Amino acid sequence: MADKSKKPVTDPVAAWQGLVQQWEQEINAWSGKITETEQFSAMMGQATKYSLVAQQAFAEHMEKVLTSLNVPTKTQMEEMSERLSAIEEALERLRLSMADGPEAKSAPEPRRTRKPKNPS
Amino acid sequence: MADAPQNDGPDIGEQVRREVDRALQRNIKGLDFLLAGRQHVGTMEKEIIHRDGTAILYRYKPVEDEIFRVPLLIVSPPSNRGYIFDLAPDQSFVEYLLKRGYDVYNLDWNPPRRDEAKLAIEDYVDRFIPDSIERISKISGEQDVSLAGYCAGGTLAVIHSALYAGGPVKNILTFAAPLDFDHMPLFKAWGDREHFDVDYLVDAVGIVPPEIMLGAFDLARPANRPAGRVHLWTNMWNDEFVKSYRMFERWAAETLSVPGEYFRQLIKDLLWENRLARNTLEIGGRPVDLTKIDVPILNVVAQHDHVVAHAATQPLMTLTASTDREEIVAKGGHVSLVAGPAALKRLWPLIDEWLERRST
DSSP: OGGGGGSSSOHHHHHHHHHHHHHHHHHHHHHHHHHHHHHHHHHHHHHHHHHHHEEEHHHHHHHHHHHHHTTTHHHHHHHHHHHHHHHHHHHHHHHHHHHSSSOOOOOOOOOOOOOOOSOO | OOOOOOSOOOOOHHHHHHHHHHHHHHHHHHHHHHOOOOOOOOOEEEEEEEEEEEEEEEEEEOOOBBOOOOOOEOOTTTSSSSGGGGGGTTSSSHHHHTTTTOOOEEEEEEEOOOGGOOOHHHHHHIIIHHHHHHHHHHHOOOOEEEEEEEEEEHHHHHHHHHOOOOEEEEEEEEEEEEOGGOOHHHHHHHTTTTTTHHHHHHHHHEEEEEHHHHHHHHHHHHHHHHHHHHHHTTTTHHHHHHHHHHHHHHHHHTOOOOEEHHHHHHIIIIIOOOOOTTTOEETTEEEGGGOOOOOEEEEETTOOOSSSGGGGTHHHTSOOOOSSEOOOOOOOOSGGGBSSHHHHHHTTTHHHHHHHHHOO
């Protein structure tokens, strides 16, 4: 952090940053008061529900559009991603089971004898 | 507001030169910022030692020849990536711990697949965490483990410790872990049982998308994002500031979706009924009795945490049976507990001092 004692009489950047910080605090404090109200809870509950319905409707519409264009849809991409993820997981399991095997070579483990620097 | 400027600084010519130089740098580097790819994160070498669907257990490679006997398992919150513990050199909690001689593991999460929508809290505390501890025990040859958790990862760590009291958990270390949801006012308002239809949401989506949670955080601090952009522009000449901004921005943008059943249980049992703090929570038909926890506890909270207030963490300090309980209230906010240069200097040495004496 800059040494404030070295700042000149006018530092427009520092003043600007101060103003932004003050604005940030005031807006956040105002929002804090709003979120405590019953109306806010009601509004949020409704907003969550409506946005979900809208998102689902939009997603269904997009699926139809993409299918008609012969382009993979989000659902198909998700299926692909899950299959890849399952393959990745199976490979990881194979690697780990080989690492557990009798012929597995691993780096020597550090000694577990370290003592605290402040034992009291 | 900024402090009043003093008179003994550089002259006006030097000031003008500096500001002109910074203005030029802002434009040049601002263009770089817009064209840059994803900010690299992660600094310490690690390997996957266990994977089970959404759960992924990493071991960070020890960097010291002699380490403490008891390994440390850090549980990430299911909605966030664990690389927050290892963001960048000189501001990585993992790097700090490895250099101090700990054997560090991280139970991290991938986005849940659709067939994992039914995962509940039980799967986390009664399957993923015990499985991880078993793997760690096999590698380390030790029966004991120190269990740490950040945010909801801390909540899961505490629930597990209560269910498995007398088990392998030797120490509990929590960072801003919510336990008393009556002291989570924003989430109480956002998820008010009168207005928030969690069944409708979960039944409709299966996997709860991150936007649902991010919306609540933005409402808590609506000015943070635009003000952050302004601070970014003002400091665009400063490479370190920009790098740090991009790392944290990437982490926030990569918030994970969570399984619907887990979310439903979180809302109904923890947020609405506050069962954990009332000691009435049951997981898999077994009571989660916080009074059974009797191992050493370190509760770390942030002074200016707008997500998890100090009061929300208090059941760990008041309900548990442990006679060895300590608390650190650190300056800063929710994330600055586990990442950033300030924690490296001020907070983590205190944690090390507490943990090292209990890790032999």
